[in-house]
C-alpha cells in the first residue's frame with residue numbers, strides 16, 4: 173500500500189461476440205493501447221475529488237460515505253463515483269482520494285472509454301487502500317456501478333476486457349461463469365492489418381435502443397423456457413425459431429445464437445493459426461447486427477461495405493452500435509488502399525473525417541508509477 177501513484181486502464185475492441193454478453197454468451201475482446209490514466213492520492217477526509225483533463229468544468233467533490241445512485245452531478249464523474257460506491261457497497265473499506273484523469277480512448281466510439289474510467293478507478297483505490305480486490309471482482313463491481321449507479325443496462329464484456337486482457341491476446345470469455353481463455357492474436361505476423369475506423373457518430377437514441385434489445389432478448393428467453401439465449405445451441409436454432417410467434421423476437425434470437433457460434437468459429441480459426449479465415453466471420457457478424465439485431469446505422473454500413481468492396485478480408489461494427497467504430501481486417505499490402513477508399517467514400521457522403529488507427533493488441537489495467 174502506498175499513498176499515491178499512477179494507474180491506467182485500456183479501452184477495447186471487440187473482435188467478435190456482439191450483444192451476447194447480457195445473454196450469458198461468448199465474447200472476444202482485446203485491449204487497445206489507448207487508456208484512461210489516473211493519477212491518484214489518498215485523502216484522509218473521506219472526500220473523493222475527481223478531475224478530468226478532458227471534461228469541461230472544475231473538479232467534482234463527493235463524500236465517499238454519501239455516494240448513492242442519483243447522488244452527484246451526473247455525467248462523466250458517475251463512472252468513477254459509481255466504482256467507489258460499488259467497492260464500498262461490497263464491504264471494502266475504501267476512503268477518499270484525489271484523482272486526475274487523462275484519456276486517449278475516444279469517447280462515444282464504441283471502444284469502452286467508460287469501462288476504462290471505472291476500472292482504472294477501482295484499481296487505483298484497491299491499491300491505495302490495500303483492498304485486495306481481484307481483477308474479476310473489480311470488473312463485476314464496475315458493471316454494477318454502470319448498471320445501478322450510471323443506469324446503463326450493460327453486460328460484463330467491457331469491464332472484463334479492461335481489467336483482464338493480456339498483451340498479444342484476445343480474451344475468449346464465457347460471460348456466464350467468467351471462465352476465459354487467452355488466444356494469441358498477432359495480425360501483423362500473418363501479413364495482415366486490423367484497423368479501427370471511428371465514424372465519430374453517436375446517435376442519440378443508442379441508450380434506449382440498447383435497453384430495448386436487452387429486454388427483447390430476455391422476453392425471447394422466457395418464451396423459449398431457457399434461463400438465457402445462450403442456452404439455445406446453434407443446432408437447436410431452427411426449432412427455437414419455429415416456437416417463437418413474433419418475428420421481431422425471432423430476429424433477435426437468430427442474431428444471438430449465430431453470433432455465439434461465430435465466436436466459437438473465430439476461436440477455432442485463431443487457435444489453428446488461420447487468421448485470414450476470421451475476415452468472412454466478421455462480415456457475417458456485421459450483416460447479422462445490421463439485419464437481425466438492427467443496431468447498425470448508415471455510417472457504419474458505409475464503412476463496412478466500402479472496405480469489403482475495396483478488398484478487405486472482413487469488416488464489422490464493434491461495440492453497442494448506433495454509431496461508433498468499424499473494425500476491418502485487410503492484407504497489409506492492400507490496407508492503405510482500402511483505407512483511402514473508405515475515407516473518400518465517408519467524407520464524400522458528407523459524414524466528416526473518420527478517426528483511423530491500427531488496432532495494436534495491448535494489455536489490461538495496470539499500475540504505471
Ligand code: GLA
Nearest residue numbers: 190191326327328329491492
Ligand atoms: C456495450 C456494452 C457491452 C456489450 C456491447 C455489445 O459495449 O457495454 O456490455 O453488450 O455493448 O456487445
